[in-house]
Amino acid sequence: MTSASNPLPLAIVGAGQAGARMAAALRKQGWQERILLLGEEPETPYERPPLSKEVLAKRADPLVGRIYPPDWYAEHDVELRTGCRVAALEPSARRLTLESGETLAWDTLVLATGCRARRLALPGAELEGVLTLRTAGDALALRERLRPGARLVLIGGGFIGLEVAASACSLGCDVVVLEARPQLLERALPRRIADVLTVRHRREGVELRLGVGVAGFEGEGQVRGVRLADGTLVEADAVVVGIGGQPNVELAAAAGLACEDGIRVDGTCQAGAKVFAVGDCARFDDAWSGRPVRLESWENAELAPQAAAKAILGRPEAYGGLPWFWTDQYDLNLQLLGLKQPVEQEVLRGDPDSGSFCLFGLVENRIVTAALVDAGRERRPVKQLIEARGPVDPLALADLDTPLKQLAKGR
Numbered sequence: 001m002t003s004a005s006n007p008l009p010l011a012i013v014g015a016g017q018a019g020a021r022m023a024a025a026l027r028k029q030g031w032q033e034r035i036l037l038l039g040e041e042p043e044t045p046y047e048r049p050p051l052s053k054e055v056l057a058k059r060a061d062p063l064v065g066r067i068y069p070p071d072w073y074a075e076h077d078v079e080l081r082t083g084c085r086v087a088a089l090e091p092s093a094r095r096l097t098l099e100s101g102e103t104l105a106w107d108t109l110v111l112a113t114g115c116r117a118r119r120l121a122l123p124g125a126e127l128e129g130v131l132t133l134r135t136a137g138d139a140l141a142l143r144e145r146l147r148p149g150a151r152l153v154l155i156g157g158g159f160i161g162l163e164v165a166a167s168a169c170s171l172g173c174d175v176v177v178l179e180a181r182p183q184l185l186e187r188a189l190p191r192r193i194a195d196v197l198t199v200r201h202r203r204e205g206v207e208l209r210l211g212v213g214v215a216g217f218e219g220e221g222q223v224r225g226v227r228l229a230d231g232t233l234v235e236a237d238a239v240v241v242g243i244g245g246q247p248n249v250e251l252a253a254a255a256g257l258a259c260e261d262g263i264r265v266d267g268t269c270q271a272g273a274k275v276f277a278v279g280d281c282a283r284f285d286d287a288w289s290g291r292p293v294r295l296e297s298w299e300n301a302e303l304a305p306q307a308a309a310k311a312i313l314g315r316p317e318a319y320g321g322l323p324w325f326w327t328d329q330y331d332l333n334l335q336l337l338g339l340k341q342p343v344e345q346e347v348l349r350g351d352p353d354s355g356s357f358c359l360f361g362l363v364e365n366r367i368v369t370a371a372l373v374d375a376g377r378e379r380r381p382v383k384q385l386i387e388a389r390g391p392v393d394p395l396a397l398a399d400l401d402t403p404l405k406q407l408a409k410g411r
């Protein structure tokens with residue numbers, strides 16, 4: 001049991017992954033005061049990565065990624081309120097208002113409001129069957145429609161769109177992916193890796209249409225197709241709009257906090273006096289890259305709360321590290337270290353035809369990015385190599401007979 005000396009709680013707005021981890025990090029680091037965790041979703045906090053993968057493809061429980069068992073919150077003196085939307089914040093009065101009209105006072109505030117799925121403001125966007133995927137409820141609604149033979153159109157060849165495509169394909173749906181750019185995942189992936197995904201999806205029977213614009217949705221009540229900019233109709237029983245996330249910053253912006261594609265925080269996740277922000281919703285001064293960064297990743301939702309907890313407990317440390325992201329499509333696992341940036345040289349390690357290989361991006365003989373295709377076992381040495389920021393021999397890097405562990409040890 002904790003021994004609160006302050007009757008006013010630390011309030012966390014948003015009970016997703018970062019919100020739940022925030023409460024846990026505070027307790028683990030010795031915070032004795034009250035913690036209030038307010039989330040608008042009806043479920044106790046859960047992780048989202050399974051939603052586009054096993055929840056669709058294997059009909060797994062949408063809460064398979066539950067962060068803690070329901071009893072955990074009371075056991076750790078965390079006052080969790082689900083189905084509870086915060087409607088307004090007043091940082092100067094240290095008060096917030098719930099959608100129900102109830103007002104609550106707080107001593108310290110952490111915003112962990114995450115993202116929502118970006119929508120397309122096009123004719124017909126309100127038709128039934130035009131869906132997005134962010135929540136457990138979204139995954140269940142989509143899963144209902146993924147029957148064998150159902151025609152599913154995905155708008156956006158990003159990570160979520162492609163994971164849904166793979167899951168739907170494995171369930172026997174007819175899948176079409178519409179991507180505006182000439183390459184899948186152009187902002188995130190080097191061409192060679194995008195090509196691996198392109199080939200794999202086509203081999204599985206997904207129709208990938210690259211470089212196409214969408215003009216609107218057709219149907220009466222229920223969507224029946226997607227009208228392309230060139231006038232073609234792509235028939236659909238369901239459509240998933242997967243064009244990225246939009247950070248939930250409106251509460252913070254209305255309360256006068258600085259926002260620019262994310263709630264602006266410093267290098268310790270602090271947005272203002274006794275106000276912090278973590279996870280998908282925050283743009284932080286990143287200690288790794290030395291610039292402001294907003295990350296939509298599982299890893300950032302795990303780590304930023306630990307940094308914020310340190311700052312709240314008066315032991316601030318610079319936050320930021322080499323970003324890591326993964327995606328699973330079919331039986332293919334892709335892991336990315338570092339954010340896409342211009343590179344001077346690409347070094348391939350392993351044979352792409354073997355199905356398992358790494359692609360490194362180098363600047364001045366230093367590795368700045370790595371993509372591991374079915375080579376997750378190499379993640380640790382690769383991370384060490386990148387974090388060392390030292391020069392590597394590109395020939396040794398490409399040589400399968402030189403273990404990466406050995407190269408990393410030499411740092």
Ligand SMILES: Cc1cc2nc3c(=O)[nH]c(=O)nc-3n(C[C@H](O)[C@H](O)[C@H](O)COP(=O)(O)OP(=O)(O)OC[C@H]3O[C@@H](n4cnc5c(N)ncnc54)[C@H](O)[C@@H]3O)c2cc1C
Binds near residue numbers: 133251280281
């Ligand atoms: C389908 C899917 C698959 C993914 N797969 C991967 C993957 O393979 N690898 C990877 O690294 N990342 C993946 N991600 C990204 C990862 O899940 C997110 O980065 C992570 O969930 C971010 O956590 P968060 O707590 O910041 O935001 P969220 O998990 O979105 O939580 C924010 C919570 O705040 C609540 N909220 C917002 N406003 C209010 C309010 N006013 N009042 C009360 N509550 C509010 C929201 O309802 C939500 O519950 C995936 C995401 C999705 C959607």
